[in-house]
Amino acid sequence: MQNITIEEVKERLDKGEQLNLLDVREPHEREEFSIGGTHIPLGQVMMQADALENLKNQEVIVYCRSGNRSGQAALILETMGFTNTKNLSGGMMAWQSKFGS
Template sequence: MENITVEELKARMDAGEQLHVIDVREPEEFAAYNIGALLIPLGKIQSMQIEEIEDLKNEELIIHCRSGKRSMTACLFLEMLGFTNTKNLEGGMLAWEEKFGPRP
């Protein structure tokens, strides 16, 4: 697992890169505010309900949550399941909102 900053992620998104960004928060958190990531709550990852990303084991996965703690757990769990390139978004959505403001 590596870390990625909100500035790095936003620059890559703004450049139009095809990214695999996964939000491990709960559906109500996602509904309130999201950056267009694929929603797979941490509980689903921990119970190995990861069919949607099973074919991405060797791809870069950028994982985020509210603050960075759940996403770190998700990265470690995915690595145990054979994923080789996970990145934890430092500070999560709190850092994103602090840096870039609420999304319209």
């Protein structure tokens, strides 16, 4: 697992790049603020990983509130054969602090 910065992801999104984003926060957190992507709460990642099967060899950027749960999710995905997982450093807290909501 690698880390990726909020600045890099924001720049890529602003350029219109299609990113494989995975939000592992709880539903109420996602309702408050989201940068998009697939939503699978951390506790369900193992059970629902087949929904991401087509991304096994592609870059998957995982995010959460602070970067802790997404780091765990990225490691889980790696153990399931995903080859290019990235954890969004600082998560949505850092994103909102720097870029607003």
